[in-house]
Amino acid sequence: MNGQVAAASTDPSALNRLHQTSIDTPFAIDPEVVAQELSVHPMAGLGDDEVVRRRQRYGTNRFRELKTKSAFAILAHQFASIIVWLLAAAVFMSLLLGDFADAIAISIVLVLNGAIGFFTELRAARSMEALLRITTTHSRVRRGGKVLEIEATALVPGDIVILEAGDVVTADLRLTAASDLHCDESLLTGESVPVEKQTSRMAEETVLAERFNMAFSGTAVTQGLGEGIVVATGMSTELGRISALAQQADAEISPLERRLDRLGQKLVWLTLVLAALTIMAGILWGHPLSEMLKTGIALAVAAIPEGLPIVATLCLARGMWRMAARNALVTELSAVETLGATTLILTDKTGTLTENRMTAVRYLLDSAYIDILHEGNGIRFCSEGRDIEPASTEGLAVALRIGALCNSAEYSDGPDEVRIGDPMEISLLATASAAGLARSRLLQTMKPAEKFAFTPQRKMMATVHHGDGHFLYAVKGAPEAVLNAASEVLGTEGTRAFTDADRAAWRSRQEEAARCGQRLLALAFKTAATPSEDPYEGLTLVALVCFLDPIREDVPGAIRASQQAGVRVVMMTGDHAETAAKIAQDAGIGTSGLKVLSGHELNGIDMAQATAEQREQLMATDVFARVAPDTKLNLVSLFQDGGHVVAMTGDGVNDAPALKKADIGIAMGKRGTQVAREASDIVLKDDDFATIIAAMRQGRIIFENIRKFVVYLMSCNVSEVLIVGIAVGVGLPVPLLPLQILFLNLVTDVFPAFALGLGKGEDGVMQRPPRDPGEPIVDGSRWMLIGYLGCAITFSTLAAFVIALFLLGLETERAITVTFLTLALSQLWNVFNMRAATGPFWKSDVLRNGYVWGAISLCLSLVAMALLNTDLSALLALPWPGLTGLLVAGAMSFLPLVLGQAWISLAARYSGSK
Secondary structure (H helix, E strand, O other): OOHHHHHOOOOOOHHHHHHHHOOHHHOOOHHHHHHOOOOOOOOEOOOOOHHHHHHHHHHOOOOOOOOOOOOOHHHHHHOOOOOHHHHHHHHOOOOOHHHHHHHHHHHHHHHHHHHHHHHHHHHHHHHHHHHHOOOOOOOEEEEOOOOEEEEEOOOOOOEEEEEEEEEEOEEEEEEEEEEEEEEHHHHHHHHOEEOOOOOOOOOOOOOOOHHEEEEEOOOEEEEEEEEEEEEEEHHHHHHHHHHHHHHHHHOOOOOOHHHHHHHHHHHHHHHHHHHHHHHHHHHHOOHHHHHHHHHHHHHHHHOOOOHHHHHHHHHHHHHHHHHHHHHEEEOOOHHHHHHHHOEEEEEEEEEEEEEOEEEEEEEOOOOOEEEEEEOEEEEEEEEOOOOOHHOOOOHHHHOOOOOHOOOOOEEEEEOOOOEHHHHHHHHHHHHHHOOOHHHHHHHHOOOEEEEEEEOOOOOOOEEEEEOOEEEEEEEEOOOOHOOOOOOEEEEOOOOEEOOOHHHHHHHHHHHHHHOOOOEEEEEEEEEEEOOOOOOOOEEEEEEEEEOOOOOOOOOHHHHHHHHHOOOOOEEEOOOOOOHHHHHHHHHOOOOOOOOOOHHHHOOOOOHOOOOOOHHHHOHHHHHHOOHHHHHHHHHHHHHHHHHOHHHHHHOOHHHHHHHHEEEEEEEEOOOOOHHHHHHOOEEEEEOHHHHHHHHHHHHHHHHHHHHHHHHHHHHHHHHHHHHHHHHHHHHOOOOOOOOOHHHHHHHHHHHHHHHOOOOOOOOOOOOOOOOOOOOOOOOOHHHHHHHHHHHHHHHHHHHHHHHHHHHHHOHHHHHHHHHHHHHHHHHHHHHHHHHHOOOOOOOOOOOHHHHHHHHHHHHHHHHHHHOOOHHHHHHOOOOOOHHHHHHHHHHOOOOOHHHHHHHHHHHHHHHHOO
């Protein structure tokens, strides 16, 4: 057959057949057949000409191009707001009517808003792109009978790739040779333990996590040697398929964007209705049509909170910068607020809740067990709650020696820490070293003599050591294999026969540990006069070692904080149900009995056609085990359809589709894959799960602050609309000019509103449940407050206007100045009406906000400048009103503050009585 393969590689008709061949299940075919199908000889590899032809056919082995978000796209995003469109329409109408000053002023608002958002998002986008850049990866291949090192992007189907410990697999390979080969596939399947590889074919229905004769792109070789034929490159790999799934997932519009759009749509109708009514009323009073059109524009300007986009953008940007200081890179401004609205966190297990490293936690001896406690960088050995010295317990000392000697990993805990190899072997070395039994020290007296590699058939490995006139056979392996091979057991009084009853008892202990989510290795030994005996006959069982992938230290506290905030945490993992359940219990997931669903149970439910009962079952589940990437995606959609705002955390390729689909995707920056980071809204650069809680708190504070300044802006703008509308409606002169309104909106609106947006928030913000995902920014009670405060400001301002016109006898222009001053001061004092209803006025968070006092001082200076600066007062048409006019304006401006505080006190008393 080899001759046929060699001939096929140069036969044009064979190449044509190759292009028409699709090996959908290479794992279900013998490697020789795969080589024949791909027209390659495993010992020779492809020729240079053949490589060129195949690259032309299949393209570059590039996983996915780094998509740079263009500056134009970022700029265009800043103007995708209905409020911005309304302002643009006002500019257009002002130009048509010849009001160039108004048009320029409104245009300045648009430019400021766009510039702030543009530079903030551009900075975040470029930071993200820098994080996603990776260095070039190389692979060793056999081509033309020679072993070469090439860039991974140059691989083509049919290439023969050579693997060894430490390599990253850069294409999907059908393995042709495997010697003690193990691959870490956690980023692809969610399994935290490296997978042992083999070459024999498997059944076609074998799931991805159990295709042991394949090495997949993106996984890492932890130990051993191997070779494989490239059967898929680029986006045709399993990793590429998941990446394509992530690209197809629709990114969700953030709740804040939806709320602002809804608010903007309401403002559109409010603006049109008020403008139409005022224009009609003015015409009925005999005002010229052109004058009333200008007044209509003034009302439109008054009704639209020009400061809202600017202040919202600045507040979100400040939240983004705060999170960046906490090592959380936020890629979208609205993501910070959306995380504050989160009601459900769907989290991966491996590497997110756990450290993605196996750690020895218990040694099961014949009549005792020894707990291994990991505290910081130290290890303690405990028996029945008491610390012990390992050397004082003979069985433990023997087990530690065997674990260190029967080992292929490299470990040192000095200044130059080394951890290379299988995580369980590394843990055995670390535990022995902590007990003073470092492998390097043991090998000084127990010289290596022979090594018997682990095989899938035996499920054991052995090393032989020469010392004290005999040879020690150190053996470790799967518990079932070692238990069957043992004939003796090491007890407290030395070795004794290993009976069937003993074997059954040890198996029971094994099953109990497995139910706790632990993985086990059995340790055994024997002594002999020569190094050539069968290593697996006549063994003395010493111990079972229990391993756990430990929970990250900050995770339980972070999950408790989430639950206190009313946010539910649900785990999704590719790991076994028992292991996942144990991790979930230790992490504190599930507050009323842990509910677990495994993959085969999920496969029986079509989520698209699920019944109400099935959906209820899924929504109540705390742990989803053995889930596939598309299942994670479907679960995100399921919870979103159930009314949740979903945050999804993960670090692997298998998490990417769900990360993109979630309302908030949160990726781990250190160990996360490029695909996961690129699909996310937030990247935790320090991989600290607790940072999520800090971001949630920041998001909640930002939303409450946004509510405060929206109420503030809207109440001020409502008063401006009512002042103009009522005055025109009853036949009075227009009390405010469009440019004056715009000046007030930019000065007395924006700066105090921004100061409100910078508030530190209330201390108990994370002790409240999350708000209803459908709750608008301005709910019913806040619309009532807006109307009440707007009417209070309107009453005091119109009263001042009437007093100036009729009691003081001022001409219209000077009376308008009194109106302008009264309104400006009323709006500034109105900021103190934004306090919380809890607690007295003098202890309110607004009074403690230094930014508020700074904003008021700045606004008072600008208003004074508008009145006293000759050029500015002429531009704004603000003649000096006289001392009496100033006193009237000052006195009337405090009335809305008094009325507002009365409302807040009554509201607090009413809510307290309820």
